[in-house]
Amino acid sequence: MSTGSILLWVALPYACAVVFIVGHIWRYRFDKFGWTTRSSQTYENRLLRWGSPMFHIGILMVIAGHVVGLLIPREWLYAIGIDEHMYHLGATWMGTAAALLTLAGLAILIYRRRTVGPVFLATTKMDKVMYVFLGLTLGFGTLATLVYQVFGGGYSYRESISPWIREMIIFQPHPEMMAEVPLFFQLHIITACLLFALWPFTRLVHVFSAPVGYLFRPYIVYRSRDESGAGNRPVRRGWDPVSTPQERKSSSSR
Amino acid sequence: MKVMAQMSMVMNLDKCIGCHTCSVTCKQAWTNRSGVEYVWFNNVETRPGVGYPRTYEDQEKWRGGWTLNKRGRLKLRDGGRLHKLSRIFSNPKLPKIHDYYEPWTYDYDMLLNSPSGEHTPVATPKSLLTGKDMKISWSANWDDNLGGSLETMAQDPLLAKMSEEVKAEYEQAFMFYLPRICEHCLNPSCVASCPSGAMYKRQEDGIVLVDQDACRGWRMCISGCPYKKVYFNHRTGKAEKCTFCYPRIEVGLPTVCAETCVGRLRYIGLVLYDADAVAAAASVADEHELLDAQRNVLLDPNDPAVIEAARAGGIPEDWIESAQASPIWRLIREYKVALPLHPEYRTMPMVWYIPPLSPVVDVVTNSGNDGEDASVLFAAIDKLRIPIGYLAELFSAGDTAPVDLSLRKLAAMRSYMRGISLDNVRDESIAQAVGMSGAQMEEMYRLLAIAKYEERYVIPPAHAEQAHDLEEMGCSLDFEGGPGMGGAGPFGSSSGEPVPVAIENYNSLKSRQTADRPSTPGRVNLLNWDGNGKPRGLFPPEEEK
Ligand code: HEM
Ligand code: SF4
Ligand code: SF4
Numbered sequence: 001m002s003t004g005s006i007l008l009w010v011a012l013p014y015a016c017a018v019v020f021i022v023g024h025i026w027r028y029r030f031d032k033f034g035w036t037t038r039s040s041q042t043y044e045n046r047l048l049r050w051g052s053p054m055f056h057i058g059i060l061m062v063i064a065g066h067v068v069g070l071l072i073p074r075e076w077l078y079a080i081g082i083d084e085h086m087y088h089l090g091a092t093w094m095g096t097a098a099a100l101l102t103l104a105g106l107a108i109l110i111y112r113r114r115t116v117g118p119v120f121l122a123t124t125k126m127d128k129v130m131y132v133f134l135g136l137t138l139g140f141g142t143l144a145t146l147v148y149q150v151f152g153g154g155y156s157y158r159e160s161i162s163p164w165i166r167e168m169i170i171f172q173p174h175p176e177m178m179a180e181v182p183l184f185f186q187l188h189i190i191t192a193c194l195l196f197a198l199w200p201f202t203r204l205v206h207v208f209s210a211p212v213g214y215l216f217r218p219y220i221v222y223r224s225r226d227e228s229g230a231g232n233r234p235v236r237r238g239w240d241p242v243s244t245p246q247e248r249k250s251s252s253s254r
Numbered sequence: 255m256k257v258m259a260q261m262s263m264v265m266n267l268d269k270c271i272g273c274h275t276c277s278v279t280c281k282q283a284w285t286n287r288s289g290v291e292y293v294w295f296n297n298v299e300t301r302p303g304v305g306y307p308r309t310y311e312d313q314e315k316w317r318g319g320w321t322l323n324k325r326g327r328l329k330l331r332d333g334g335r336l337h338k339l340s341r342i343f344s345n346p347k348l349p350k351i352h353d354y355y356e357p358w359t360y361d362y363d364m365l366l367n368s369p370s371g372e373h374t375p376v377a378t379p380k381s382l383l384t385g386k387d388m389k390i391s392w393s394a395n396w397d398d399n400l401g402g403s404l405e406t407m408a409q410d411p412l413l414a415k416m417s418e419e420v421k422a423e424y425e426q427a428f429m430f431y432l433p434r435i436c437e438h439c440l441n442p443s444c445v446a447s448c449p450s451g452a453m454y455k456r457q458e459d460g461i462v463l464v465d466q467d468a469c470r471g472w473r474m475c476i477s478g479c480p481y482k483k484v485y486f487n488h489r490t491g492k493a494e495k496c497t498f499c500y501p502r503i504e505v506g507l508p509t510v511c512a513e514t515c516v517g518r519l520r521y522i523g524l525v526l527y528d529a530d531a532v533a534a535a536a537s538v539a540d541e542h543e544l545l546d547a548q549r550n551v552l553l554d555p556n557d558p559a560v561i562e563a564a565r566a567g568g569i570p571e572d573w574i575e576s577a578q579a580s581p582i583w584r585l586i587r588e589y590k591v592a593l594p595l596h597p598e599y600r601t602m603p604m605v606w607y608i609p610p611l612s613p614v615v616d617v618v619t620n621s622g623n624d625g626e627d628a629s630v631l632f633a634a635i636d637k638l639r640i641p642i643g644y645l646a647e648l649f650s651a652g653d654t655a656p657v658d659l660s661l662r663k664l665a666a667m668r669s670y671m672r673g674i675s676l677d678n679v680r681d682e683s684i685a686q687a688v689g690m691s692g693a694q695m696e697e698m699y700r701l702l703a704i705a706k707y708e709e710r711y712v713i714p715p716a717h718a719e720q721a722h723d724l725e726e727m728g729c730s731l732d733f734e735g736g737p738g739m740g741g742a743g744p745f746g747s748s749s750g751e752p753v754p755v756a757i758e759n760y761n762s763l764k765s766r767q768t769a770d771r772p773s774t775p776g777r778v779n780l781l782n783w784d785g786n787g788k789p790r791g792l793f794p795p796e797e798e799k
Contacts, residue, residue: 036471038491211449219446224457
């Protein structure tokens with residue numbers, strides 16, 4: 001096993017995962033105010049109306065596909081009656097459709113970013129870097145699917161990539177599993193790792209605020225002093241206001 | 255019965271001279287930052303007119319506020335939770351900046367640095383969105399004083415509800431100003447539309463705020479508010495709105511717009527209301543009954559049962575006393591001269607208006623009649639159906655009766671008081687004609703015409719033991735990009751650690767006002783200035799003697 005493959009298939013993914021996790025925690029603590037979609041819809045709506053839903057619906061389908069393909073062992077799918085053939089058809093065709101939808105949406109969004117004056121001016125450096133890595137990851141992924149699955153003989157990544165990831169998750173790295181994987185899949189994985197490392201420092205953090213709670217809360221929100229404590233953020237350790245022990249007790253039980 | 259306290263405002267439209275002082279001081283205090291250049295938490299509209307943002311009252315188009323579903327229950331006009339989430343990637347009802355106006359600045363450098371030549375140099379307008387030259391074609395009050403209204407007035411959504419011939423006649427007969435802030439509604443549809451739960455109504459005083467740390471920029475509140483009083487900061491990607499100047503209110507000072515109002519027409523005070531009755535009142539089927547339903551949600555602060563329940567609900571004693579002394583309660587419930595703006599949106603707005611009588615008086619005096627004679631004025635109110643119809647579209651869902659009664663009371667007050675000052679007679683019959691007593695007339699006159707500062711503003715300060723909690727609740731605009739801040743953090747203009755609003759607490763307020771130097775040299779924060787003293791930088795230096 002070469003140093004190169006250890007670097008690429010063990011060190012890089014773990015390093016990116018650490019940056020991803022620690023980065024999110026740090027960003028959330030340091031910069032809640034910057035945690036937003038930074039919508040640009042007030043500037044322009046004609047293109048966004050198409051681009052944004054296409055991209056988002058596509059990417060959510062893509063993510064769902066990855067969960068099924070990578071994280072769920074195929075034996076489990078066999079057990080509920082999804083055999084190799086069915087899976088291959090589904091993954092290839094639905095995957096291709098989702099990829100095309102995503103890429104078309106992304107193309108509209110990037111075209112809009114570049115050509116609509118106010119939107120371009122509101123685009124940060126981080127946005128640009130993010131779009132490069134997002135585009136590369138999506139591009140290599142689609143390319144791999146087209147080259148090996150649609151036009152090629154079909155590559156069974158559920159025998160190499162999927163177990164590699166699952167073993168990584170339980171801290172049993174097996175870089176040798178990745179040695180024989182075709183080039184475009186390898187590139188797809190490397191750019192994806194880098195995208196994850198960038199993630200906490202871009203607007204993509206909005207993904208983790210997907211407002212599912214909205215479905216379950218009452219419409220009108222009241223906030224009382226008792227609930228919000230001393231302010232908008234929890235008091236940092238060591239900075240509790242001077243108080244008697246009784247007070248401290250009752251306030252910590254809030 | 256669950257008694258809650260609500261800080262609210264009444265504006266006496268008769269006195270508004272349309273000077274926009276309120277808008278300007280509000281802007282200086284809250285929205286003089288990049289990203290909110292186009293935002294006026296307080297704006298003054300000339301009516302009839304299209305308003306700001308343009309045609310915001312056309313709910314068929316913008317779909318803000320609430321309606322009733324088939325079973326007669328409240329639902330957001332633009333659809334419920336699932337429907338909202340399904341349109342989150344692109345919100346079809348979001349106004350574009352151009353529906354407000356494209357903000358601009360001028361290239362002042364041209365005036366100073368252009369070489370001498372035949373023509374006077376001109377400062378060309380530059381768009382604040384694109385940085386390019388632009389042609390100014392709209393603003394927050396483009397149709398001020400009906401300027402250019404022949405072209406745009408027909409777009410006024412209220413006129414569209416009235417018939418054709420009405421328009422022509424109306425245009426000559428009637429004009430008034432409508433200052434608007436957030437209504438701090440009892441049933442706020444902005445809060446209900448916020449997917450992340452970042453908007454909230456403060457339990458202590460009912461002020462509706464956006465938690466800047468929790469807002470994620472889903473921009474649903476902006477389309478949810480039928481008054482279009484939540485705005486999108488296009489630099490920070492967060493929603494912002496009128497805060498009712500809560501840092502001032504907490505120390506007992508009136509809002510900046512009220513404090514600086516030239517016409518002294520704004521009243522601020524507490525009302526007590528029954529939180530359990532709000533939903534039922536907002537879902538009354540007949541739109542014309544909404545006004546009375548909302549009036550009845552407010553509770554009589556002198557009723558022993560109410561006082562009892564208020565105490566049980568944890569409302570402090572001095573707040574109950576303030577509610578008893580509140581000008582708001584008297585104007586809304588005792589005299590019944592104040593009316594809510596667009597009750598048919600069903601958000602239970604809490605900034606109310608006393609409709610303007612002066613246009614009626616103008617018509618009467620211009621035609622050579624006595625504008626202070628009650629019977630002449632009554633007859634004119636009966637005759638001027640058109641302006642009254644228009645006011646009714648604004649204040650009572652099209653029902654003319656409440657507007658009619660309110661104007662009659664104002665007319666009666668005029669002639670009753672003239673009787674006193676000219677002939678020294680108290681003509682009780684005038685008062686009785688509008689269902690009031692002479693004594694009430696005089697009290698109302700004192701409140702509306704003399705309008706002493708202490709009677710206009712009855713604002714109990716937040717409690718010392720609560721102040722610590724109140725002051726840091728999450729709505730600070732003092733972030734990077736907030737008032738007084740500049741520059742950019744590592745992730746663009748919105749990033750970085752927030753500075754909590756506790757800066758604005760009472761002691762620092764006091765030290766700022768009494769310090770011999772401003773804490774931010776060269777700048778005066780009008781939010782902290784209560785009109786006393788002469789902060790450096792606000793006035794030109796006095797001449798040396
Ligand atoms: C999970 C649910 C998600 C929701 C509710 C959501 C919502 C949004 C919203 C509201 C915007 C702002 C659009 C605008 O008005 O300008 C946005 C922008 C964006 N989202 Fe998402 N998003 C989600 C997931 C994702 C995912 C998974 C990705 C990609 C990995 C993503 C990538 C982006 C990008 C790149 C933009 C910027 C578009 C542009 O203006 O150029 N989002 N998202
Ligand atoms: S007027 Fe104010 S409180 Fe009412 S819905 Fe609009 S923003 Fe919310
Ligand atoms: S400051 Fe007062 S008088 Fe002037 S426009 Fe505002 S509300 Fe009207």
